[in-house]
Amino acid sequence: MPLAESAFDYEARLAACARGERSALRDLYVQEGPRLLGVAKRLVRDTALAEDVVHEAFIKIWNGAAGFDPARGSARGWMFSVTRHLALNLLRDHGRETPFDEAHEVAADDDDFDAHAHSARIHRCLEQLEPQRRHCILHAYVDGYSHAQIAARLDTPLGTVKAWIKRSLNALRECMG
Known part of the structure; x- marks a missing residue:
């Protein structure tokens, strides 16, 4: 059963993985596996493929644990990033388009976004962005939307969304320093 985020030491578990302690990987899996699967499912829209993505993500987490740098962000955020990148690579490599399905849309307000912005540091930096730009970043990196999906959701030109995300x-890089 997963522990409350505040009671779970992600960095310590990653450090233990770097030392070869398999129980630490199991702890990370129990703690975050279901949520990582949810992220992968939202992106690839297929349960079996999402399970493959999460399996691959935990292999990468195990193999890359020694390279995790807490100065660059939270351990939990790093795990989500690994999973998201693998899912997006799978979509890109297989030439699959993720359909924009309004039935899966949930009206999200700032409180919903705050729940996803789990790191106090990144939260502070996100708050410094204009609301539309913050929403673009969170839709892309938390919800897993493509630039085109974000543009459609915000009724904003694709080029504008791409520029907002890039800037x-x-x-955020400057703020996280």
Whole structure:
């Protein structure tokens, strides 16, 4: 059963993985496996493929644990990033388009986004962005939407969304310093 986020030490578990402690990987899987599967499912829209993505993500987490740098972000965020990138690579490699399905849309307000912005540091930096730009970043990196999906959701030109995301990522990098 997963522990409350505040009671679970992700960094310590990653450090233990780097030392070869398999129980730490199991702990990470129990803690975050279901949520990572949810992220992968939203992106690839197929349960079997999502399970493959999560399996591959935990292999990457195990093999890459020694390279995790807490100065660059949270351990939990890093795990989500690994999973998201693998899912997006799978979509790109297989030439699959993720359909924009309004039935899966949930009206999200700032409180919903705050729940996903789990790191106090990234939260502070996200708050410094203009609301539309913050929403673009969160739709892309938390919800897993493509640029085209974000443009459709926000009724904004695709080029504008791409520019907002690029500039916002640069601002976040500076803020996270």
